[in-house]
Amino acid sequence: MITDRSPFARAGQYLALLCYLVFLAFPLLWLVSTAFKSPQELGSVDAEWLPRHPSLDSFAAAFEQQPLVRSALNSLVVASCAAALSVAVAVPAAYVMVRYRSVVGRAATGWILVSQMFPFVLVIIPLFLVLKSFHLVNSLSGLILVYVVWNLPFALWMLQGYVRAVPASLEEAAAIDGCGRLRTLRSVVLPLLTPGVVATVMFSFVTAWNEFFFALVLLKSPEKQTMSVILTHFIGAEGAADLGPLAAAALMATLPSLLFFALLQRRLVSGVLSGAVKG
C-alpha cells in the first residue's frame, strides 16, 4: 500500500466522506421520520428532524386511504412470476450464447445493447396495441409478459458471466461420459449456476417490483394496480398530499426491494459489475 498521506489529506478525505454521507442519508432519514410522526406533529409549522411521539397513525391511515394490501399482492404476483419466467428462459439462452459461436448469439448481444437506447414510448405504444388485441391490457398477465421481456436483457447479461465461470473441462468430461448437451446443462452446469440464478432472480424481482411506467400505462382499474402506481394516488390533483400516509406507504413499498438488495449487496459490488465472477 502507498501510505504517504499527510494528516491534512486524511482530514480532507473524512470531510468529503461526511458530506457524501449527509447527502445520501438525509432524505432517507426524513422519509422514515415523517412516516412515524403523529398527525399533530405533521401539522405543526416547525419541521423537526425526529418525531417527538412516534406513532403508527400514518400507517393505519395509509391502509385506509388506498387499497395497499391488494396492490402489494398484485406487485408480489407480478414481480415473482416475471422474475421466475425471465430467468427460466434466460438460463438456457445465456448458456447457448456463451458456449456456441453463432450469429444468433451475437445478434442477441447486439440487441441487448441497442434495446437500451430506445425510449419506452416507442415500445409502449405498439405494445399497448398488441396487448389490446389479445385483451391483455389492464391485466396482470399482460404486465408479466412485458416485464419478462424487459428483464431479459439484464438477466441474459448477468447469467452469461456466471456461465463463463463454469469450467469447460467439466462439460467435456460429461460429454466423454456420454452426456448430450441438454443432459450436461441439466446435471452439470445448472447446479454450478445456482448462486448466479438466485442473484438474477432477486435482481429481476426488484426491477419488476420497482417498475412504474409500464404499470402506469397498462393497468387502469385500481384493484389491478401495483404498488408503485397506487403510491401516486396519495398525491392529489393539485399536488397536495397527506404527507404522513404518503411517507408510510412509500416506506412499505421499499421494504421488499431493500431486503433483496441487502442480500444481493456483496454480489453486486464484487462480482457481476466488474465482469469477473468469483465462483
Place this chain on the structure above:
Amino acid sequence: MSVTAPGTPPGTAPSAASAGKPPPRSVREHRRALGLDRDAWFLLLPALLPILLLSAGPLLYGLSLAFTDAQSGRTEVTEFTGLANFADLRLDSLFWDSFTIGLVWAVSVTVLQFALALGLAVLLNQNLRFRWLARTLALVPWAMPEVVVGVMWRLVYNQDAGILNATLRDLHLISENVDWLAGVSLALPAVIVVGVWAGMPQTTVVLLAGLQNVPLELHEAAALDGAGRWRRFAAVTWPALKPVVLAITALNFIWNFNSFGLVYVLTGGGPGGATRLPMLFAYEEAFRYGQFGYAAAMGLVMVAVIAVLLTVFLRNRLKEEDR
C-alpha cells in the same frame, strides 16, 4: 453432440439420435443452422421468441407508426401519412422546449452523477473508517422504486413541512420558505439534484469496480519513480478506468434522457412545463390525447438525436485514444 437427452421435443428428426452410435463428427452431421445445432435452438428459442414478439417486433411497429396518423380509440383505418408528423413536429415549439429541457436535464445529471460518483468511488477505494456505512448507503437509492425516491424528495422539498426549508432557516440562509418545485427557475435544478441522488449509486459501484481493477503494482512502481498523486492518477488510474467511464457515461446519458417516473412524481412536468422532459411530453401526447402516431414520431426523433450525440461523443473519445 447428439440428441439423446430426455427433454428433447418430440418430432425432431432422428438422424443421428439413436443411442449407441458415436457422436457426430462431421459438420454435415451436426445439421447446423446459423452456427447452432438443434439442441442449441431448443435452448435459445424460449428467450428468442418473446424478444422477437414483444420487443423487436413492437419496436419496428412503433417506428412505422411514426409515419401514420394512428390515434387511440379511432374506428377509421389508420393511414400512412409519410413525413407529415415530422413536419408538424418541426413547428411544434412546445416539443422543442421540452427537448431542450430534456437535453439540459440529461447532460447535467450525467455530468454531476459522474463527478460525484468518481469522488465517492475514490474515497471508498481508500482505507477509511466508516467506509462500510458509505458503501451501504450508496446502494440504498439503487434499491428504491423511482416513485418512492420522488415521493421522498417531495417531502424534503415541501414548502411548509419540508426539512430543507427548516434547515436553511435554522442556518439563516433563507428568511422565508421557498417553494422549490413550483418556482419556474428553481424546479429544474431541484429535479436535477434528485436525478443525481437516484443515479449516483450505480455509477459509483461501476467506477469502484473499475478502480479495483487498476493494478496496484503499477501504482507502486510509479510512486517509486517519484510520481505525485495527480501524476499517478493521470498516468496509471485514468487509462485503466477510461473504458469503464465511457461505457457508464454513455449508458447514463441514455437512461437519463429517457427517464420518466422520477419527474412524473416530483412535478408532473410543471410548473408551466419547466420540467417537462420529452418522455413526459410523449406520454401525455400518447395516453392523454391519444395521438399515437405523433408520439411515436417524437420517440423516433429522440432516438435519432441520442444516436447522433453518442456517436460524436464516443468517436471523439476513441480518436483521443488513438493519438
